[in-house]
Amino acid sequence: MTSIPTITLNNGVAMPQIGFGVFQVPNDETAAAVAAALDAGYRSIDTAAIYGNEEGVGRAIADSGLDRGDLFITSKVWNSDQGYDETLAAFHASLDKLGLDYLDLYLIHWPAPARNTYVESWRALETLYTEGRIKAIGVSNFLPEHLEQILAAGTVVPAVNQVELHPTLQQRGIQSFNVAHGIATEAWSPLAQGALLDDATVLDIAAAHGVAPAQVVLRWHLQQDRIIIPKSVTPARIQQNLDLFGFELTDAELAALDALENDGRTGPHPAEFNG
Numbered sequence: 001m002t003s004i005p006t007i008t009l010n011n012g013v014a015m016p017q018i019g020f021g022v023f024q025v026p027n028d029e030t031a032a033a034v035a036a037a038l039d040a041g042y043r044s045i046d047t048a049a050i051y052g053n054e055e056g057v058g059r060a061i062a063d064s065g066l067d068r069g070d071l072f073i074t075s076k077v078w079n080s081d082q083g084y085d086e087t088l089a090a091f092h093a094s095l096d097k098l099g100l101d102y103l104d105l106y107l108i109h110w111p112a113p114a115r116n117t118y119v120e121s122w123r124a125l126e127t128l129y130t131e132g133r134i135k136a137i138g139v140s141n142f143l144p145e146h147l148e149q150i151l152a153a154g155t156v157v158p159a160v161n162q163v164e165l166h167p168t169l170q171q172r173g174i175q176s177f178n179v180a181h182g183i184a185t186e187a188w189s190p191l192a193q194g195a196l197l198d199d200a201t202v203l204d205i206a207a208a209h210g211v212a213p214a215q216v217v218l219r220w221h222l223q224q225d226r227i228i229i230p231k232s233v234t235p236a237r238i239q240q241n242l243d244l245f246g247f248e249l250t251d252a253e254l255a256a257l258d259a260l261e262n263d264g265r266t267g268p269h270p271a272e273f274n275g
């Protein structure tokens with residue numbers, strides 16, 4: 001079984017560099033997908049309250065027989081649950097659905113700036129972190145202007161900023177800000193939801209290495225030290241997305257993938273999304 005490298009977060013917690021995403025997986029199909037991922041060797045699972053599948057994730061964890069300490073479970077507080085008391089309640093609801101008594105990582109899902117409540121949510125995450133209910137706390141979809149507010153008002157520096165990131169949307173400004181503040185960058189939609197997998201550059205590099213296009217894109221992330229959470233409900237792809245250690249991209253190949261940047265987003269812009 002593949003041994004998955006870890007990234008050491010700013011509080012010393014080790015987070016697997018490759019995790020398994022479950023966005024858009026229906027709750028009643030989630031346990032099977034997560035079980036396939038755990039069988040393949042994933043130990044990190046990325047869910048969120050809004051995905052509606054925390055129960056399915058929890059069922060797979062319970063059925064796996066794995067030690068809780070060997071797993072790394074992430075969930076996220078949804079926008080309409082922002083605020084101090086609301087976030088505390090949302091966290092406990094997520095724990096109940098997952099059947100767990102702590103989370104490894106809990107994130108504010110979006111800044112939702114028009115709500116003007118993410119700093120209060122951050123205070124709630126700090127409380128839960130201090131109480132030992134969460135091993136590491138972080139944010140998702142935060143632009144530097146939102147992180148500045150957290151850094152100014154908070155006492156804990158976010159461990160992770162999970163943002164949309166793939167060759168057509170590389171988020172260089174956010175990545176530099178994260179590095180400067182000791183915040184790990186985690187890429188969501190690392191495969192651009194599959195949109196990049198028939199790109200000519202990706203196909204050429206895949207052919208040169210005798211690997212699948214998805215493996216090329218995921219390897220591009222790994223060679224830049226990012227955390228990735230590819231999603232698949234297809235067992236062969238779930239395994240393929242972990243099989244990234246038998247080849248290495250050259251500098252020229254990395255540069256060719258970098259050249260695919262075109263500000264191409266699959267999701268909403270964090271400055272504008274408040275839903």
Ligand SMILES: NC(=O)c1ccc[n+]([C@@H]2O[C@H](COP(=O)([O-])OP(=O)(O)OC[C@H]3O[C@@H](n4cnc5c(N)ncnc54)[C@H](OP(=O)(O)O)[C@@H]3O)[C@@H](O)[C@H]2O)c1
Nearest residue numbers: 021022023188189190191192193194214230231232233234
């Ligand atoms: N924080 C946020 O706001 C946010 C937003 C979006 C996503 N996320 C997280 O990031 C995770 C990943 O992002 P995502 O689900 O949007 O997209 P993704 O992982 O970039 O792509 C998933 C798509 O690619 C396909 N795929 C996966 N592996 C493949 C392979 N080896 N070959 C060919 N096709 C492959 C999947 O198909 P099949 O499933 O049909 O196999 C699915 O259609 C999510 O599940 C979620 O945990 C977070």
